[in-house]
Amino acid sequence: MAAGAGRARRREAVMSTHIRKNAPAAAAGKPRLTTSAMIASIAAEGQRTKPAPFGHALVALARENERVLGMTADLGKYTDLHIFAQAFPERFHQMGMAEQLLFGAASGLASEGFMPFATTYAVFASRRAYDFIHQTIAEENRNVKIVCALPGLTSGYGPSHQAAEDLALFRAMPNMVVIDPCDAHEIEQVVPAMARHDGPAYMRLLRGQVPLVLDEYGYTFELGKAKLLRDGPDALVISSGLMTMRALEAADLLRKDKVEVAVLHVPTIKPLDEAAIVAAARKTGRPVIVAENHTVIGGLGEAVAATLLRAGVAPAAFHQIGLPDAFLDAGALPTLHDRYGISAEKVAGSIKAWSDGGAGGAA
Template identity: 45%
Template sequence: MSEALQAVGRTRGMGELIDVEGKVTEIAPFGRTLAELAHERPEIVGLTADMGRYSDILPFRDAHPNRFFNVGMAEQNLIMIAAGMSKAGKIAYCTTYSVFITRRAYDFVSIACAHSMANVKIFAGMPGLVNGYGATHQATEDINMMRGIADLTIIDPCDATELKQVVRAVADIPGTVYVRSLRGKVPVELGSDYQFEVGKAKVIREGRDVGVISTGYMSARARDAADAAAGQGVDAAVLHVSTIKPFDKETVLSFAQRFDRLIVAENHKTTGGLATLVVEALYEAGIMKPLIKIGLADSFFECGSQEYLEAKYQVDLPHFMRAIVEGR
């Protein structure tokens, strides 16, 4: 079966994004790309904390069984084993839920990995409201937490195209990397000419009326909303900030200066994430403009489908449309 296929109405697996009719998707782009890369890079190993199926690392396991390690439901062990392997010359790709990495193994990521510049690449699955299992499983504050760790790179990919490029790129990024990973049937949103560069934000839609600054899969939603808003006479541009740390302040400020009003969108709380970074950058540069935040409130969130949760907490496409067209 082809990896690229049309998304249709169906029951989604845990942590898969909303199906959108007509969107092309790819199956498990993380695991498949990692398996390919490992054929080229014998120093790569893969680890999971009993979340192989729900992190999409199983294609790597099947291709390289002697280089795959399931440490069980023990996230602190996962990070410490990965850090130890890095000291032996390995590039350790770790996978589990983002909420478990950030809440349960924070100190281990900070000291065993980032502080030691360990060659550990953490692909943290199901961030934000992609996970419908409530506050125990929703990492809605992970960017805020991980930003506080020095010498840590943080990446929030938009789609399957970028995720595959990130899998390859992080192997050569010095030190520890935290990636908000996408799983299952991941949409293909960016063009074949798109090229991920660590620390570089990129315009993925030009426009003249409103500037949208976004990250993760919310960048694709921002572009969909901008396309729809064009039919109502409002032309919005979208800047995709794939790397949260290091933050591309120069490009963000240059983009923001082009517009009378701005929108910042993220699958994360509006405190401590992309919105905070943008507001800080604007303030420090003396730029004061109307700005709407599309993101999650500073609260815990209930269980439910992604569609239900996003509509309730106002990060869905209709809310995007109101923000672009009506400025509210």
């Protein structure tokens, strides 16, 4: 067993046991939460999913482009890169538990004309290897694609594995494209789009059994473009990543209460589609709500707020749904999503309160 896989599995077993023994619901006589903290699915029960969309999309890309390489820091299975490794073992590079080496080597291979897709967890890329990415990839404008699992609150392991600030860090890096896809349908399209972009790019990765949502809306990903998925007069939600799925779920819930919500999906955080955001926010009489699986500091919410301020657009109210400026708790994901207000039910409750004329400000 690879060291990283062994480390992840040992910790997952400990955390799952801890959750079963200590979940508040169990103490109250409710069913115990046994969701794995590390690789729990964000899909609801019965929701359509697709397995490992990134791994399969990268294999398809590699069949067309011999320059494509797969690289990881001992986390091939946990970033779905093992699928690429099985298909192209001669183009797969396992760098061990050495994220700085991973990105330094990726930069060197890119300088020789290859196109490395380097995977790890988002916390390790954004924190442990930040300077190596900044200096050897971004500053040199190397054609490295950084694909990172466990973005935001998609792990229950606590602050060591929860990448709550990765968008803020990568947004601040010159030359870096930043992408936060919603579902499997979009991930499959993002992979070839990243390859067409000449330069460094960072993508948040949803791995394993990934929900399918956007195919129902006839959606096509375009780098740097936001898309209005549905319109409504009562509130505008501007969202990225899995929070677009939550916003759409919340909109369906709110329709029962005769609250009609518009959802503008913004998968590319940088470069930001300011024109689409301004156009959607100019419609009067509805609050603007930014929903993101990221701290409210430095992510999509603040980027949208700055865009509207520069454009002179003043919506009826402005709100943020996101993770707090705090170190987050460990536990089962359903419990944590409720606790931090990013479950569909919590999102719906917040939108309804604000669309009914609640006070402005961040959640």
